[in-house]
Amino acid sequence: MSIRGKAAIVGFSELPTLRQYGERSTTGLLAEVARGAIRDAGMRKDDIDGVINREDVNSLELCEALGITPRYTSSMTVHGASGAASILTAAMAVASGVASNVLCMLGQSRPASATRLEAGAGARGGGGPANILTEWEAPFGTVVAANGGYGMIKARHMHEFGTTQEQFAKCAVDQRFNALKNENGLWKDPITIDDVLNSRFVNDPLHLLECVMPCSGANAVIVTSAERARALPNPPVYILGVGGPATSHSVVWQNESITTTPVVQSAPVALQMAEYSARDIEFAQFYDCYTILAMMCLEDAGICAKGEIGAFYESTDTTYAGEFPINTDGGQISAGQPGGGAGGFRHVVEATRQVMGRAGERQVKKGDLCLVNG
Amino acid sequence: MAEYEKPLPRQADPALTQPFWDAAKRHELILPRCFQCSRHFWYPRQACPHCLSPDWEWTKASGRGRLHTYTIVRQPQNPAFNDDVPYAYAMVQLNEGVRMISNLVDVEVPDGVRIDMELEVTFEDVTEEWTLPRFRPAS
Ligand SMILES: [Zn+2]
Numbered sequence: 001m002s003i004r005g006k007a008a009i010v011g012f013s014e015l016p017t018l019r020q021y022g023e024r025s026t027t028g029l030l031a032e033v034a035r036g037a038i039r040d041a042g043m044r045k046d047d048i049d050g051v052i053n054r055e056d057v058n059s060l061e062l063c064e065a066l067g068i069t070p071r072y073t074s075s076m077t078v079h080g081a082s083g084a085a086s087i088l089t090a091a092m093a094v095a096s097g098v099a100s101n102v103l104c105m106l107g108q109s110r111p112a113s114a115t116r117l118e119a120g121a122g123a124r125g126g127g128g129p130a131n132i133l134t135e136w137e138a139p140f141g142t143v144v145a146a147n148g149g150y151g152m153i154k155a156r157h158m159h160e161f162g163t164t165q166e167q168f169a170k171c172a173v174d175q176r177f178n179a180l181k182n183e184n185g186l187w188k189d190p191i192t193i194d195d196v197l198n199s200r201f202v203n204d205p206l207h208l209l210e211c212v213m214p215c216s217g218a219n220a221v222i223v224t225s226a227e228r229a230r231a232l233p234n235p236p237v238y239i240l241g242v243g244g245p246a247t248s249h250s251v252v253w254q255n256e257s258i259t260t261t262p263v264v265q266s267a268p269v270a271l272q273m274a275e276y277s278a279r280d281i282e283f284a285q286f287y288d289c290y291t292i293l294a295m296m297c298l299e300d301a302g303i304c305a306k307g308e309i310g311a312f313y314e315s316t317d318t319t320y321a322g323e324f325p326i327n328t329d330g331g332q333i334s335a336g337q338p339g340g341g342a343g344g345f346r347h348v349v350e351a352t353r354q355v356m357g358r359a360g361e362r363q364v365k366k367g368d369l370c371l372v373n374g
Numbered sequence: 375m376a377e378y379e380k381p382l383p384r385q386a387d388p389a390l391t392q393p394f395w396d397a398a399k400r401h402e403l404i405l406p407r408c409f410q411c412s413r414h415f416w417y418p419r420q421a422c423p424h425c426l427s428p429d430w431e432w433t434k435a436s437g438r439g440r441l442h443t444y445t446i447v448r449q450p451q452n453p454a455f456n457d458d459v460p461y462a463y464a465m466v467q468l469n470e471g472v473r474m475i476s477n478l479v480d481v482e483v484p485d486g487v488r489i490d491m492e493l494e495v496t497f498e499d500v501t502e503e504w505t506l507p508r509f510r511p512a513s
Contacts (some may be wrong), residue, residue: 034475124453126381134384135391136417139506140477141380141463143447151445152465159443159489204446204460240394253465253473258443 002273007091008229008236009221011041012352016184017217017336021109025341026057029107029218031065037220040215042233043101048222050099052076052086054106054341062105072099080287081245082106082373083130083219083345085277088242090223095133099231100224107218108339122293124148132251143203145214146289149252151206154292157259158205160307165205168195171291171326172209172333174318181320181329181362186215186336210291210333217338219349237355241274243267245374261293264302278302282366283325283354285347286373288332297373298326320362328354344374377396378501380454392417393432398505401497405470414469416472437495438512439468446484462487466509 005044013036015029030053038045050072053059059075065220078085085108090102102361122128126138134140153171156162173193179185191209199208229236243266271277278301286301288294295309303324304312318326329335338341338359351370353359359367382450391408397404407414414435421428442465450456462478479496481487492512499505 010489035466121481122451130384130386132386135386136383138381138452139383140475141461142449142451143463144449144451147449148445148447148451148463152443152463155445155489156443160492172493182427199445201448203463205447206445253475258465 001095003095003242004097004240004273004275005238006227007223007351008238009087009348010224010229010232010234010236011039011043011222012220012349013037013039013040014184014219014346014349015107015206015338016304017186017215017338017346019110019186019213020072020112021216024109026107026109027061027065027220029061029109030057030105030220030323033107033218033220034062034066034103037103037105037222040234041101041222041224043222047101048103050090050093050223051104052089052102054082056108056340066270068103070224072102072230077341078245079342080289080344081374082098082341083348084287084372086222086345087223087239087372088244089347091239091242094225096224102223102224103220104223104345105218105220106341106345108216108342110214110339114259125271135328137251145179147202147206149210150292151203152252153296154257154290155205156345157296160259161246161310163307163310163338165197165207166193167209167313168176168210168291168295169193170313171288171295171318172196172321174313175288175331176334177319178325178328179334181360182329182335184217185330185334186213186286187295187330187334206292208289212289212332212343214336215336215338215343217336217342218340219338219342219345221352222347235315235356237352240276241270241272243269243271243273252318260306261297263297265286267301267373278371279368281371282369283328283364284373285327285329285351286331286371286372287347289343291333292296294327294331301371301373303371313370320359320364325364328359328364347374380500381452382501382504383506387445390420393434396506397432398497398507399499403437403495403507404432405435405472406470407433407470414470414472416468435495436469439466439493439509441478441489441493441509442467442473442485442488443463443489444478445483446487454497454501457498460484466493474507476506477508478510479508480485486511
């Protein structure tokens with residue numbers, strides 16, 4: 001049974017992405033953004049009977065804070081992909097009748113004390129519970145955050161396919177152009193290719209301006225059935241196809257091809273269900289913790305041939321005004337990566353905003369068919 | 375000898391992985407190989423990830439391979455490595471078909487580091503108890 005077109009996103013809300021939200025709690029941010037999304041959908045709190053969030057906060061605590069008694073709830077995680085995956089789960093819940101109106105929300109109020117030194121106590125730095133990181137990586141001097149893995153992947157992509165530093169930089173430059181029109185984004189200054197190339201190596205060959213900044217923020221959407229969607233105030237954003245996140249690897253060196261992403265599995269499932277091909281896609285919102293990841297995922301989704309994403313960026317205007325817009329709100333690299341999975345969820349929220357025609361100055365010209373990767 | 379402040383290997387399952395570290399102390403590189411499908415795998419775990427057979431043995435490895443990829447570290451997660459930057463954090467493809475994380479030594483960083491360069495294992499006794507395998511350009 002396909003769930004093509006059976007569910008739709010009918011409302012959304014996004015809190016501005018900031019470095020810190022001061023003393024405010026994560027639950028407080030989630031409650032605010034949930035209220036915003038429910039109101040935006042033209043619903044009342046008691047209409048919500050499904051709640052999906054990420055494991056960082058227990059959904060029962062959130063339901064209690066919001067006074068919602070759900071028929072279906074899940075505090076799930078597939079890490080950064082949790083936001084996009086919540087839409088898959090919500091659409092399945094709605095299509096199957098398990099829930100009627102599902103609230104999906106992610107976010108984090110980052111503690112001011114979240115320093116690199118504290119993070120160093122984690123597995124990557126050799127601390128915390130023993131696991132494969134503390135035994136097989138940490139003794140060799142792991143890089144801070146996820147920079148090490150993506151630096152190694154980028155080096156290999158450059159080696160295998162000849163992708164150039166300038167081509168990676170173009171991705172960051174186009175996204176910054178988009179971010180300048182995002183009132184909720186973090187960065188307000190334009191950048192050039194030279195700015196990216198002259199930014200320091202966080203670890204070679206990865207430049208600082210190709211990486212996300214961990215931030216605070218929250219976002220939420222409401223998913224309901226196609227029938228109910230038509231009676232609600234916003235233009236429905238129909239969910240035409242979904243492909244599940246799939247990978248068996250928690251460390252990059254276990255992946256047989258480190259320049260191939262799980263999108264090779266998820267995109268064909270989503271596109272086949274949607275009855276479209278990658279060539280039909282008008283614009284894309286793709287998870288971008290680093291330029292290299294967004295670029296490899298676009299290849300694996302079939303937006304261009306494998307290994308040709310560098311040439312694609314070089315020859316394509318991917319700004320909101322261009323021929324194939326990508327990450328029209330600036331993405332995580334230029335609008336910021338709010339924690340708790342809200343960074344990845346911003347791609348879903350921006351796709352919704354664009355398809356509803358509510359993206360203001362950065363509205364894309366052809367905005368009906370968007371491919372989102374979380 | 376100054377106290378070694380960097381993280382030593384911390385084992386989730388010492389019964390499973392101790393033979394590797396004992397061999398390293400003898401300056402030998404050993405790898406798990408499956409009896410059922412004859413393939414090597416890395417890291418050591420209960421069952422072969424290729425065929426799920428629990429029957430595998432430790433075998434002596436060639437110690438040779440290629441640099442699959444690398445990154446030059448300038449900002450280590452653990453500050454105990456701060457004095458070593460820049461250093462090469464390496465993903466090594468061993469001739470037995472498995473990959474492991476290590477460091478490159480005896481090579482100019484970053485200019486001497488090339489993906490696919492041929493490597494051989496070398497061992498550093500970092501404490502009296504622990505020896506780490508590292509890789510240098512093959513002779
Ligand atoms: Zn086997």
